[in-house]
Amino acid sequence: MSESLLSKPLAPGLDQPLEVLTACHGRMMSQLQTLDRLVRWLPDHGADADACRAATNVVRYFDSAAVNHHQDEEDSLFPILFERVSTAGRPRLRKLVDWIHQDHVEMTAAWGSLRRQLLAIAAGESTELCADEVANFASRYHSHIDREDNELFPYAAQLLTPADLTVLSEQMVARRRLPR
Numbered sequence: 608m609s610e611s612l613l614s615k616p617l618a619p620g621l622d623q624p625l626e627v628l629t630a631c632h633g634r635m636m637s638q639l640q641t642l643d644r645l646v647r648w649l650p651d652h653g654a655d656a657d658a659c660r661a662a663t664n665v666v667r668y669f670d671s672a673a674v675n676h677h678q679d680e681e682d683s684l685f686p687i688l689f690e691r692v693s694t695a696g697r698p699r700l701r702k703l704v705d706w707i708h709q710d711h712v713e714m715t716a717a718w719g720s721l722r723r724q725l726l727a728i729a730a731g732e733s734t735e736l737c738a739d740e741v742a743n744f745a746s747r748y749h750s751h752i753d754r755e756d757n758e759l760f761p762y763a764a765q766l767l768t769p770a771d772l773t774v775l776s777e778q779m780v781a782r783r784r785l786p787r
Contacts, residue, residue, distance in 0.1 A: 624679070624775040625760055625767075631676045632752045638668045639745040642721075646741050649734045662729040669718055675782055677711045680755075683778040684763060691766040703758055710751050717744045 645661050652658060685704050692700050721740055727733035767775070 622776050624684075624772055624779055625764055627779065628676065628679060628684070629756060629760055631672065632756060634668070635673065635676075635748060635752065638665050639748055641665055642736075642741045642745065645728070646736050646738045649728070649736055653734050654728050654731045658734075659729050659731055662725040666722060666725050666729060669722070673718075675779075677715075678782055679775075679779050680759075681708060681711065683775050683782075687771050687775060688763055688766060691768070691771065700762070703754075703762075707751070707755065707759065710747065714744070714747055714751065717747065 641661050642665055645658060645665070648658055648661075654662075688700060688704075689697070717740065720737075721744055724733070724736050724740075728736060
């Protein structure tokens with residue numbers, strides 16, 4: 608085995624659900640970087656094989672892994688957190704959860720427009736990818752990730768019991784087994 612293969616950290620398993628959610632953010636950031644590179648690539652290279660492959664990969668990621676990530680939070684993590692948080696802590700958690708949920712709705716809407724553009728690029732039919740839409744999409748995701756990594760996940764780590772983490776893990780595993 609090569610040294611570079613050995614030096615890469617392994618992704619956390621679904622038995623570590625908070626770590627999986629955090630690691631997903633790193634993969635999201637990578638996809639956002641690909642989108643940025645694609646915006647700069649298309650004017651000079653068009654929808655060549657590299658552009659088609661990149662567009663296909665970004666669509667695949669945001670159509671599956673990002674959807675699972677949002678569902679992991681909304682359908683699994685949030686309900687468990689509300690079971691654990693004290694009455695005094697509920698307003699703080701409610702405000703954060705409401706913001707995250709609204710951001711998920713807005714990111715999903717923004718993704719719809721980008722997705723159409725990327726599918727046309729993936730098919731080699733277009734070289735149109737709106738730089739402003741990509742920048743706005745990326746900016747929203749950066750803010751969202753920052754808030755989750757610095758507010759939501761540390762709060763969850765303090766509140767969740769080992770049994771809660773097991774339930775969260777089981778739900779995440781089951782979600783990934785569902786046919787799409």
